[in-house]
Amino acid sequence: DTAVSQTPKYLVTQMGNDKSIKCEQNLGHDTMYWYKQDSKKFLKIMFSYNNKELIINETVPNRFSPKSPDKAHLNLHINSLELGDSAVYFCASSQVSGSYNEQFFGPGTRLTVL
Amino acid sequence: ELKVEQNPLFLSMQEGKNYTIYCNYSTTSDRLYWYRQDPGKSLESLFVLLSNGAVKQEGRLMASLDTKARLSTLHITAAVHDLSATYFCAVVSYNTDKLIFGTGTRLQVFP
Numbered sequence: 001d002t003a004v005s006q007t008p009k010y011l012v013t014q015m016g017n018d019k020s021i022k023c024e025q026n027l028g029h030d031t032m033y034w035y036k037q038d039s040k041k042f043l044k045i046m047f048s049y050n051n052k053e054l055i056i057n058e059t060v061p062n063r064f065s066p067k068s069p070d071k072a073h074l075n076l077h078i079n080s081l082e083l084g085d086s087a088v089y090f091c092a093s094s095q096v097s098g099s100y101n102e103q104f105f106g107p108g109t110r111l112t113v114l
Numbered sequence: 115e116l117k118v119e120q121n122p123l124f125l126s127m128q129e130g131k132n133y134t135i136y137c138n139y140s141t142t143s144d145r146l147y148w149y150r151q152d153p154g155k156s157l158e159s160l161f162v163l164l165s166n167g168a169v170k171q172e173g174r175l176m177a178s179l180d181t182k183a184r185l186s187t188l189h190i191t192a193a194v195h196d197l198s199a200t201y202f203c204a205v206v207s208y209n210t211d212k213l214i215f216g217t218g219t220r221l222q223v224f225p
Contacts, residue, residue: 041151102159
């Protein structure tokens, strides 16, 4: 009964490959997010979707494409992977209409590009 | 653009001692969050602070918010080893609704 889940937990791949990370939340939230945490632990938002609509689209290379098939799922597809894409990617969800709008984070996906 | 700074970046403290982590932010915001992250793990929500003067306490941790000074503090009382983790503050950008994270404070508590 995990609230926010991500798959896979670890992803090791070669430069130039295309890969996807999946995220699902069972909290009934209306908004989902992708964050990148770099090797220095710095966390930065990449994208957010509200009810399947793209709301936040940070300055991220267009090799990164989020897709939200429904409000419980937000996937991240990355084309032509580069060494600098190595990081931990966190999915999160929140209920924007709630007073707290607290974000709940998934377990993270550690991506290593060789 | 909203910037969030934490200090110290690293804190090594002895069990039983008290200390405070500071979180400063650069522009108006009405929401501030504190998260804890253990090594290799996800982020766990600790506190949500919504108004000026808000104070919340959970066990040995107490968080406060001063929106006029754009400052939040996370106070640790009588530290224990289990509190060793990285602590992040995060502030919602008023115009964009984005959550902007501080740099994190890595806390190590030793006997």
